[in-house]
Amino acid sequence: MKKILIMLIPVLALAAGSIGGDMLRPAAKANAEGAHADGSSAADATAATEAHGSTDTGHSEDAHGGGGHGGDGHGGDPGAAAWFTFPSQFFVPMMRNGDMGAMMIMTLTVETTEADLEPMKQQEHRLRDALLRQLMVLANTGAFDGNFTAEARLRVMREGLLKAAQDATELSVDKVLIEDIARQQG
Incomplete structure (x- = not known):
C-alpha cells in the first residue's frame, strides 16, 4: 500500500497541475480579448498581444493558440x-x-x-x-x-x-x- 501511495501522489500532483494550468490559460486569453473590446488604446492592445507572443493587433488571440x-x-x-x-x-x-x-x-x-x-x-x-x-x-x-x-x-x-x-x-x-x-x- 505504501509503494502505491508513493507512486500515486506525484501522478495526482501532475494531473492537478495540468488541470489547474488549463483552467488558468483561458482566463488570460479572455483578459487580452477584453482589452481589445473595451476600447483600450492601441499601445495597450500591442502590449497585450506581445505578451502572448503575437504581433497581430486588432484580432483575437487565436493566432497564438x-x-x-x-x-x-x-x-x-x-x-x-x-x-x-x-x-x-x-x-x-x-x-x-x-x-x-x-x-x-x-x-x-x-x-x-x-x-x-x-x-x-x-x-x-x-x-x-x-x-x-x-x-x-x-x-x-x-x-x-x-x-x-x-x-x-x-x-x-x-x-x-x-x-x-x-x-x-x-x-x-x-x-x-x-x-x-x-x-x-x-
Whole structure:
C-alpha cells in the first residue's frame, strides 16, 4: 500500500497541475480579448498581444493558440509566419534502471506559414507523435540530465525536434519553439 501511495501522489500532483494550468490559460486569453473590446488604446492592445507572443493587433488571440488568419478571409499573407501551439503539453518520462526518476513537461509550438496553419491542425496527431518520439530519444540519451537549459543543449534539442517535425509532414515547418520546459522529480 505504501509503494502505491508513493507512486500515486506525484501522478495526482501532475494531473492537478495540468488541470489547474488549463483552467488558468483561458482566463488570460479572455483578459487580452477584453482589452481589445473595451476600447483600450492601441499601445495597450500591442502590449497585450506581445505578451502572448503575437504581433497581430486588432484580432483575437487565436493566432497564438493555433489559429491565425489562415484561409478565413481576413486577407492575410499566406506566406506570413504563423504559429501552431499544441493544445496539451508533452510529458516525457525519464527512465533510469527501470524506474521513472523524473518527468519532463514541455509546451511546444511549431512555426509555419498562414497557408499551412489549417492543414497543420489536421496533422496534429502525426506531428505530436513524431515530436514525442524524438523527445523520448533525447530523454534516453541524457539530454535532460544535469543542466538541460544550457543553450548548447537546447539548440541540439530544437534541431532534433525540427528535423522530426519536418520528416513527419510535407507542410512548411520553419522552427520548433520550446515555450515551457520543466522537470518534475518522480
